[in-house]
Every structure is written in C-alpha cells, then in structure tokens.
Amino acid sequence: MQEAVDVTDLVVTRGGKEVLNGLTCSVRQGSVTGLLGPSGSGKTTLMRCLVGVQIVTSGSVRVLGAAAGSAGLRHRVGYVTQSPSVYSDLTVAENARYFAAVLGASGTAADKAIADVGLKEQSAQLVATLSGGQRTRASLACALLGDPELLILDEPTVGLDPVLREELWGMFASLAAGGTTLVVSSHVMDEAGRCDRILLLRDGALIADDSPDALRHAAGTDDLDRMFLSLIQNAEAA
Amino acid sequence: MSPTITWATAKRVLTQLSHDHRTVALLVLVPSLLMVLLRFVFDDDAVFDSIGLPLLGVFPLIIMFLITSVAMLRERTSGTLERLLSTPMHKLDLLLGYGIAFAVAAAIQAAVATGTAYLLLDLDTQGAWGWVVAVAVSNAVLGMALGLLVSAFARSEFQAVQFMPAIVLPQFLTCGLLIARDQMAGWLEAISNVLPMSYAVEGLQEIGANSDVTGTLVRDLAVVLGTTVIALGLGALTLRRRSG
Numbered sequence: 001m002q003e004a005v006d007v008t009d010l011v012v013t014r015g016g017k018e019v020l021n022g023l024t025c026s027v028r029q030g031s032v033t034g035l036l037g038p039s040g041s042g043k044t045t046l047m048r049c050l051v052g053v054q055i056v057t058s059g060s061v062r063v064l065g066a067a068a069g070s071a072g073l074r075h076r077v078g079y080v081t082q083s084p085s086v087y088s089d090l091t092v093a094e095n096a097r098y099f100a101a102v103l104g105a106s107g108t109a110a111d112k113a114i115a116d117v118g119l120k121e122q123s124a125q126l127v128a129t130l131s132g133g134q135r136t137r138a139s140l141a142c143a144l145l146g147d148p149e150l151l152i153l154d155e156p157t158v159g160l161d162p163v164l165r166e167e168l169w170g171m172f173a174s175l176a177a178g179g180t181t182l183v184v185s186s187h188v189m190d191e192a193g194r195c196d197r198i199l200l201l202r203d204g205a206l207i208a209d210d211s212p213d214a215l216r217h218a219a220g221t222d223d224l225d226r227m228f229l230s231l232i233q234n235a236e237a238a
Numbered sequence: 239m240s241p242t243i244t245w246a247t248a249k250r251v252l253t254q255l256s257h258d259h260r261t262v263a264l265l266v267l268v269p270s271l272l273m274v275l276l277r278f279v280f281d282d283d284a285v286f287d288s289i290g291l292p293l294l295g296v297f298p299l300i301i302m303f304l305i306t307s308v309a310m311l312r313e314r315t316s317g318t319l320e321r322l323l324s325t326p327m328h329k330l331d332l333l334l335g336y337g338i339a340f341a342v343a344a345a346i347q348a349a350v351a352t353g354t355a356y357l358l359l360d361l362d363t364q365g366a367w368g369w370v371v372a373v374a375v376s377n378a379v380l381g382m383a384l385g386l387l388v389s390a391f392a393r394s395e396f397q398a399v400q401f402m403p404a405i406v407l408p409q410f411l412t413c414g415l416l417i418a419r420d421q422m423a424g425w426l427e428a429i430s431n432v433l434p435m436s437y438a439v440e441g442l443q444e445i446g447a448n449s450d451v452t453g454t455l456v457r458d459l460a461v462v463l464g465t466t467v468i469a470l471g472l473g474a475l476t477l478r479r480r481s482g
Contacts, residue, residue, distance in 0.1 A: 014482055015482075051324050052324065052479070052480065053320055053323070053324055053479060053480055053481065054480060054481070054482075055480050055481060055482045069324075069479065069480065071326075074324060074325055074326045075325070075326045077324070079321065079324050081317045081320070081321065083316075083317055084317075085316060085317035085318045085320065085321040086318070087250070087254060087316075087318060088316070089254045089257050089258060090250070090253060090254055090257065094250070094253055098246055098247075098249075098250045099325075101242060101243060101246035102243050102246060102247075102322065102325050102326070102327050103325055103326070104326070126257065142321075
C-alpha cells in the first residue's frame, strides 16, 4: 500500500515554543488514522502542517506524493478545523453550495453532502441558529465536497450525541473503504478503537504508532484509557 | 483565477448581506438621510450645492471602508479565510468577489443618495447626475479596497473600527471640503496631493461646475480607480496561505 502522508523530522515553533520536535510518521492510503493526545500535544499543529497552512521550521511533509500545501493538492485535500469554519450568516445549503462552487463540485453534490452529515432538515436554517454539533457537521459537509482523497478532520465529533458519533464513524469507515484517507483527531479515547491505526502525541512527540489491537496487547489491557496512561507513563520513565 | 469562483464569492457576500435586513436598511438609507440633514443644516441651496455634492462621494467611501474592514476581519478570525486559502481559490478570486459584491451594494446606495439629493433636495449641478453616481460608486469601491487592506492590520473588531478615524478622517480634513487645498499650508497641500479622497472630492466639484466632462474629472477618476487597484494588490499580499 502507498503512503498518503509522509512526515520526516518535522519541527514546528509557535510563539517561541517548539510545538512539534522532530516528528516522523506516515499514514497509509485508504485508512482511518486517529491522532490522539491531550490538548496542547500538537495534534492541531500537525494537521495544519498536512494541509499546508502552517509555517514549518524544518523537516519535510509529503502529502499524496507532493509537498504539503502545493497548488496541485488544494482540490485533493479536505480540511475541517476544530472550530467550525462556515459562514454563520448563511444557511447550511448556501454554505455547501458556495464551497461546492469553490471546489468545482455540483449543487447536487452539495445536497448529498448535507444529507450525509444528517442535516437535511436543517438545510434552510442559518448556521448561527444551529447547535454546536450541527455547526461542526455543516463544516464537515463542506469538506466532503469535491471528493477529496485525503480528509483532515480536527475533532469532528466533539459535542455530538453517541448515535451521531456512531453514524459519523460509520461514514468515515465507508469513505476509507472507498479509498479515501482520513486523519481524525480526537481526545475521546473510546473513538481510538474505530481507527485502523493510532498516532499518540504528547508534548510534540510521537509516543505510540500502532493499531488499536497491538496497543491493547502491548499494554495488557482492553481499556483504552488505561492503555494510554500506561503508554504515557512508559514514555516518561524511558 | 476562475470567473466561476469569483462570481460564486460575489454572490455569497451579497447573500450574506441580504440575510441581514438591518444592515441593508442602514446601507441604503443612511447616506440619503444624512443628505437631508445636511440640506436643512445649511438651509441654503447654494451652500448645499457646494458642500452636499462632494459629500455624496465621501459618505459611501466611509461606509464601505467600515463594512469591508469588519467583514474581512470576520473572514480572517472565523477560520473561513484559512479554509478558502486551502482550496483551489486564488486570492484575487476572493478580493474581486468582495469587490463586485460591494460595488453592487455601493451602486444601489449611491443611486438612492444621488436620487434623493437631486429630486427631493433640489441639488443643482452643471454636469450630469450619471457622472455623480459613477464617481460615488468609484469612491465606494476605493473605500472597500482600503478596508480590505487595513483589515490585515487589525486583530479585533475594536481595532478595525478605529482604523476609520485613523485612515479616513485625515483625508476628509485635508480633501479641500473644509478649506480649499491651495489655501492650506504648503506641506499640508503636498500631503493632500497624495491622498485619494482629494481627487474624489475634486472630481465631484468638477461635475458641479462644468457641463462637459473635463480632463480634470477624467484624471480624478483615474486616480481613484488606480488607488483602488494598488490597495487591492497590497491587500492580496496580506492574504497568506501559511501562518505561524
């Protein structure tokens, strides 16, 4: 299998502080990779590097065979930021149709994306009147347009009810089965079990990079929270 | 650059405006109401002709400056700008999209204000009212371009709003409306020579005094539009795909 993302010795400095210190990792094409770690561990910064909107101090970031952020990648990579980046003074449908036009997708594709994230009933509603979780989904719908090959989703399931979370993870899996590569960050440890592979970040360094099963096995526990605790303690002891 | 994306952006900005009925009402009515107020403050047709006419060009510039700097700042702080710049959209698609949308809004605003001044308030000019609208719309587009540019230097709405008195009011004070520019101290006149509002006001004064299109009017329009292009170009430089 080809690697969709290849990061080598990545160093990023923000506000005088080294946020990522020499990180190396890769992501397989057509997989769901979970980016986990406590807040402030560098998840968002790493995702911004993959999209190519982050100024990088040193190291290389290759995405779909090209340098991250290069012009040719802009219609192949979809990005959902942590705070929903949609226009709050437009309706869900107007947002989706605008991003569809920008990404070269059709109006029908916009309607389908809205249905896919379960916002069909709210499509004529202004985003400002939606709940937090609905806004996140509106933002996600806009990222699905144009059938990106790589989807970078920064905490897309925060504040969603369990049923919806289940539906979204089901959608991520079916997208991956169709060949799309997904990098999904989360700080909810029970979501890690839905990923093909987990990257665990702490203080800008990678402390684990394996499948959920292998990690469970290595830690000798089925409980993901315990597993992460033991991994973090091991990393600190080492 | 893509005409489809530029057009979609213009349509999106106008749709945002159309959802905000209060802003639309303020945008269309405020300059006209100010003209009415001005007419009764002076209570003299001749003074109104000499002061009211140039102000038809000043009001749209100020209003569009404010609206655009806040709109663009919102685009920057809400994350939508970063998102758009990670798509195939060209920076100029965004700037021209805003330009077209606000030019449409400005045209409506200027047409209503000019109509009010001529029909209700008996404004009298030697030149045609169509030229007055043309200069007023150019000024509004200039205000928009300046607003886009300064939004890059504002970190909050508080700062963005204060750029209006900082950038626009000095131009207003030296543009020749309060006192003729050639009667000001030499260094002040020199400063006013490089500020675009001086030409906006001079252009409208030309229309007031001449029934023909004068060379000065054409030059004034060219200066206003040229400054707009420069401000948009500088604005494009402030849109960075990558940030720290």
